[in-house]
Amino acid sequence: MTADEKPDSCPFCGSETEIVSSNYVYQVSCVHCLYLSEGCTNEKAVIAAHNRVARAGRATESKKGE
Numbered sequence: 001m002t003a004d005e006k007p008d009s010c011p012f013c014g015s016e017t018e019i020v021s022s023n024y025v026y027q028v029s030c031v032h033c034l035y036l037s038e039g040c041t042n043e044k045a046v047i048a049a050h051n052r053v054a055r056a057g058r059a060t061e062s063k064k065g066e
Contacts, residue, residue: 007047010035011057017050019043 007017007028015032025039028050037053040046 005044005047008051008054011054019047 010030012035013033017028020027020029026043026046027039028037037050
């Protein structure tokens, strides 16, 4: 897995996330809170979708402070 394929931190608590899979369905899960992404049969697609959500959340938070 390359750096581009690593899931970003949790969009809710900022903790580390990991990929979990069950029956060929992949999800991104937070190691601290109860966040669990939508499932997908393509691991790269679930990471990309999670990273878009996480980055959008950080962008929203940074605009609040301006």
